[in-house]
Amino acid sequence: MSEAALELKGVEKTYNKGKPNAVEVLSGADLRVAEGELVALVAPSGAGKSTLLHIAGLLDVADAGSVRIGGHEMVGLSDRRRTAVRRQEVGFIYQFHHLLPEFTALENIVLPQLANGVGRAEAETRAADLLARVGIGNRADHRPAAMSGGEQQRVAFCRALANEPRLLLADEPTGNLDPATSDTVFETLIELARGTGLSALIATHNMELAARMDRVLRMENGVLVAD
Secondary structure (H helix, E strand, O other), X not given: OOOOOEEEEEEEEEEOOOOOOOEEEEEEEEEEEOOOOEEEEEOOOOOOHHHHHHHHOOOOOOOEXXXXXXXXXXXXXXXXXXXXXXXXXXXXXXXXXXXXOOXXXXXXXXXXXXXXXXXXXXXXXXXXXXXXHOOOHHHOOOOHHHOOHHHHHHHHHHHHHOOOOOEEEEEOOOOOOOHHHHHHHHHHHHHHHHHHOOEEEEEOOOHHHHOOOOEEEEEEOOEEEEO
């Protein structure tokens, strides 16, 4: 069996641990996302899916368990190394696009590449190519305020893929859009992920959208089960 893009084993997370108001969010969660596989994560608000994604994306640290990306253990790495892996191996998309308002669509995609040591000319070429692939190449010079919600989220997709990550994590990426726009934008995300050979773990409330992916998982009492 080839190395998984992402593998979690026995992941536990409790907030306010040791206090009367302690909340156990993850209680031995196991997950494997194969190379090139698109997995949907379905759970109600407060079930712990955001915590799971943050731990998988090295934005948070589990209390116990193993987190492996590309076959390499992430638990115990220094903050500096975690940041480097996150920048190079993981793309993250949120419900709200979090674009920098003072920069154009193109610039928002160029900036993370510059931070990763890519030259400006190469970064701009890749940013323009990504925008064209999601159908908004003509919006490259527009700032977020001049773009629709769906266009802004497509820019966020491109930004997440700018450094050619191994793994894409998305937390309700279309949750802030109207149903019609959500459907179109989600389809764009799926096509982009498949076209680049990405592995992806995407949290969504929408079962119709989740059904378009390779596999659907649900969160129940802090663990993951097949739908």
